[in-house]
Amino acid sequence: MQAVCRSATLEDVEILYTLIQGYAEKGIMLPRSRHALERQIDTFVVAEVNNEVVGCGSLCKLGTDLVEIRSLGISDGYKGLGIGSKLVDFLIEMAKEQQILKVMALTYEVTFFKKNGFAVVDKEIFPEKVWTDCVNCPKQECCDEIAVLKMLN
Numbered sequence: 474m475q476a477v478c479r480s481a482t483l484e485d486v487e488i489l490y491t492l493i494q495g496y497a498e499k500g501i502m503l504p505r506s507r508h509a510l511e512r513q514i515d516t517f518v519v520a521e522v523n524n525e526v527v528g529c530g531s532l533c534k535l536g537t538d539l540v541e542i543r544s545l546g547i548s549d550g551y552k553g554l555g556i557g558s559k560l561v562d563f564l565i566e567m568a569k570e571q572q573i574l575k576v577m578a579l580t581y582e583v584t585f586f587k588k589n590g591f592a593v594v595d596k597e598i599f600p601e602k603v604w605t606d607c608v609n610c611p612k613q614e615c616c617d618e619i620a621v622l623k624m625l626n
Contacts, residue, residue, distance in 0.1 A: 474522055476556045478563040481517035481529065486510045488526045489517060489544075496546050501581055505544060517544070518563050520556045527551040530560040532567050535577075535599070540568050542578040561589045565625065574625050579618040586621040596620035 481489060489510050496502035510517070513531065520528035530545040542564050547556050568576050577599055580586055587593070599620060 474554060476520045476522050476527070476551075476554070476559050478518055478520050478559055481514050481519045483511060483514055485517070485519055485526060485529075486514065489519070489529050492526075492529055492546050492548060493544050502544060502546065518560060518567070520547075520560050522551065522556075528556045528560055530564050532564045534571075534573075538573060539575045539577065539599070540571070540573045542576060545578070557585060558589055561586075565623070569625055576623045576625060578621050580621060581618060583619050583621065589623075591621035591623045594620050594622045 486507055490505065490507050493502060493505050493510075497504035505513075516531045516533060518530055518532075519526045526548075528545075528547040528551065531543050533541045533543055535541055542561060545557060545560060565576055576591075577594075578586060578591070579596065583593060596618070
């Protein structure tokens with residue numbers, strides 16, 4: 474099974490919404506409205522298997538030298554097949570094209586990110602993230618996500 478990554482288009486909004494909402498309902502990803510997805514579609518990528526979208530991710534610019542991988546998810550039945558790593562690689566290439574040196578994520582899947590070259594760091598080193606998304610998160614005062622960082626060169 475070969476997964477192909479590409480930039481998302483407006484035609485992908487509904488599947489992105491459904492995929493992200495499934496994770497959000499489990500409390501492991503911030504929800505995104507359809508309107509927000511439409512506005513931010515240029516930051517999203519998708520993974521396809523046999524022309525079916527089975528995964529997604531987003532690259533959010535937090536500063537001149539920092540981006541965040543977020544909304545990274547894989548459809549049930551396609552997890553554990555390397556599709557998430559392909560998406561991360563695709564997003565990292567996007568960061569390199571933008572000459573960004575630092576890629577971070579907040580995650581519960583530390584092992585996955587370590588396997589992809591990230592290191593665990595103190596989340597307080599990312600004040601940009603705190604003011605961008607954390608202010609809207611219901612877990613703001615009791616965040617249990619782990620911060621990971623990959624330096625690019």
